[in-house]
Amino acid sequence: MNRTTLSLIATTTALAAVTAFAALDGPSASGAATPEPAANxxxxxxxxxxxxxxxxxxADTAYTSFTPVTRSTPSSGKAQLQAADAQTADGTGNSGTGKGSKAAKGSKGGKKSADKPVLTPKAPGTPVTGDTSGADAPALIGTADGKFAPGWTVQETTEVAxxxxRGLQGVNCTAADTDFWFPGASTATGRTDYVHLTNPDDSAAVVDIELYGKDGAIKSPLGENQTIAPHASKPILLSTLTDERQADLTVHVSVRSGRVGASVxxxxxxxxxxxxxxxxxxAGSLVLPxxxxxxxxxxxxxxxxxxxxxxxKVRLASPDGLITPAxxxxxxxxxGMTTTADLGAVTRGEAGSLVLTxxxxxxxVxxxxxxxxxxxDKQETAFIPATAPVGTRATSADNSAKGTTLALTAPTAATTVRVTASAGSExxxxxxxxxxxxxxxxQNVPVPAPAGLRGSYALTVETVSGGPAFASRTLTATEAAVPGFTIQTLPYDRGMVAVPKTTEDLSILQK
Incomplete structure (x- = not known):
């Protein structure tokens, strides 16, 4: 036999052995056995x-990191946030360590060098905070493993005077993915919209940015083949991608290779x-809570x-039930066309969520x-994207004793949820x-603030029974008579994963 044939036989034998060892439990030939459910x-x-x-x-920015307590986690683990490289629109930037950027201060106030973790949580169940200021604060890349991984949440909140x-800006740090939709962006005069792309991996990511206005797709060759360097972040001003000025756009970020985090x-x-x-x-039906x-x-x-x-069909889920906006x-x-509807002061002094069916x-859609x-001149703006249900559990970090509103929505059936306010960061x-x-x-429910609260705290929402629950958290901070606010939705945190049961099955070698 030649070397190729020997290699092929060796590879096939190794694969067969591995497959035999990790074969899934399944019904026998007689149908007597029943597969065991996957472990969560x-x-x-x-x-x-x-x-x-x-x-x-x-700008003054606060970061809050929180991991809810989860059963059956390892006793060890760690979580940290580190500065990403800054990459300009022409592809230039720092070399890969984040050095040269101003990193955040730690929870005790001392400045950290840019190549050290911005935040290092001590234990699940207690938030950790940090802060930074100015225009040169970098994007951050975070990782958590072991006991810190399930449900890890980081909130970034910025005040601009x-x-x-100007006002209050907030965003949940997100997982990397390959496809994102942003209805609500704009290239209108008076708007400055950036799409921020962050690459956490060791190889470059290649991204396309597509714009859709009221008449359909907008030609934007400059949005194609955007390269995001490894461990780098790149802000792209939307108005540089097209000469068209439109008040309402839908932005589609699709990744050709690699993966990125994306926010507008x-x-x-x-x-x-x-x-x-x-x-x-x-999806055919959407909830905006x-x-x-x-x-x-x-x-x-x-x-x-x-x-x-x-x-x-457009309906408002009010405290008294579903109503149709006049x-x-x-x-x-x-x-393929971005469509808008002006709803005015649709809530009329009551809590509300929009339900589309x-x-x-x-x-x-x-x-x-x-x-x-x-x-x-005292207006302030925020956004509510359509979101997924709370599911098993969802978490919102960076809540304060005053200025936090938790909205819960049950669009299709009554639901019971459990809300836990964590210990305070201090x-x-x-x-x-x-x-x-x-x-x-x-319902805007009374937030159960922690007893003896000092610092900020996290809210964890869990579905106990009934139909799907949807949620969002609003932070408010009025300054100079401007009603600053920011809204974050609370989708399922994907802290649990189904793992099928596996056993050794040598009989597969005979098939």
Whole structure:
């Protein structure tokens, strides 16, 4: 035999042995055996990516890291955030260590060098905070393993006192992925919108950015083949990708090779600004939870990426049930075109969430809300993307004794949820309350702040029984009469994973 034949036999034998050892339990030939259900176990590793927080020299940014306590986790583990390289639009940037960027201060205030962890949590169940200031704070790349991995959450919150985007901006650091939809971006005069792309891996990522306006796809060859260097972050100003100025756009970020984290920073010259997180995957029915009760203007932005138009029934889940907004009973979304609906002060002083369902044929749609509080030159803006249900558990970090609102929505059936407020970052005792939300309603529930709270705390929401629950958390901070606020949704944290049972099965070698 030649060398190739010998190698092939050796490889085949090795694969057969491995397969035999790790074969899944399954029914025997007689059908007598029944497969055992997969075990639901904590994830062993989690990665998160935080975008560079601000372009303002007077920005103050706080980071809060939190891992909820999870059963059956290892006794060891660690979590840390480190500075990514800054990469400019022309592909230049730092060399790979993050040096040269201003890293955040640690939870005890001392400045850390850029190549050391920004945050190092001590134990699950207690938040850890850090802060930074100015326009040169870097994007961060985070990893957690062992006991810190299941449900690890990091919140980035920035206050900007004046100028473009002034107000409160907040974003949950996100996992890397290959496909993102952002309905609600803009290239209009007075808007400065960046899409931030962060690559956590050792090889470059190649990304396409597609823009869709009211008339369909916008030609944007400059959005194609964007290269994101390893361990680097790249902000891309949307108005540099096209000459068209449109108030409402849908941005599609698709990754040709590798993976990235993606977020859009939407800044307005007069109406503040916030981060626009990626919307939930295209679906026929969508929930956008937690519109502030004092919202003065709400705009719905929707887009369908398929070949069919979508017709949606628009309803508001109020504290008393599902109602139809006057004049906005339905929305027709043309295929490939960004469609909007101005809902005005739709909540009318009460808690509310928007529920979109197909009127007939179900067509996948992505959607987000642009929400304004205040009036005139005291306006501030935030966004609510369509989101996934809370599921088993979801967590929101960086809550304070005042200024936190938790909205819970049960769009299809009554649901019971358990809400746990963690210990404070500087002291306090965790506390838990259970709430039942009636079908078709939204409730702003009393937040169970920790006893003896010092510092910030995290809220963990768990579905106990009933139908799917949707949630969002609003932070408010009024400064100079401007009602600053930011809203983050609470989708399932994917802290658990189904692991099928495996046993040794040597009989496979005889087949």
């Amino acid at each position: 176990l904590p994830v062993q590793r989690t990665s998160l990516l935080c975008p560079a927080p601000s372009i303002s020299d007077i 004046a100028g473009t985007g 920073q939407a800044l307005d010259d007069k109406a503040g600004g916030d981060w626009l997180a990626a919307a939930a995957d295209p 937690g519109i502030p009760k004092d919202a003065t203007d709400v705009r719905l932005i929707a887009f369908t990426p398929g070949g069919d138009d979508a017709d949606l 004049g906005n009973e339905s929305l027709h979304v043309k295929s 197909p009127t007939d044929q179900s067509v996948p 992505v959607a987000a809300l642009r929400v304004v509080r205040g009036r005139g 002291g306090g005792t965790a506390t838990t309350k259970t709430y039942t939300i009636k079908s078709g309603t939204t």
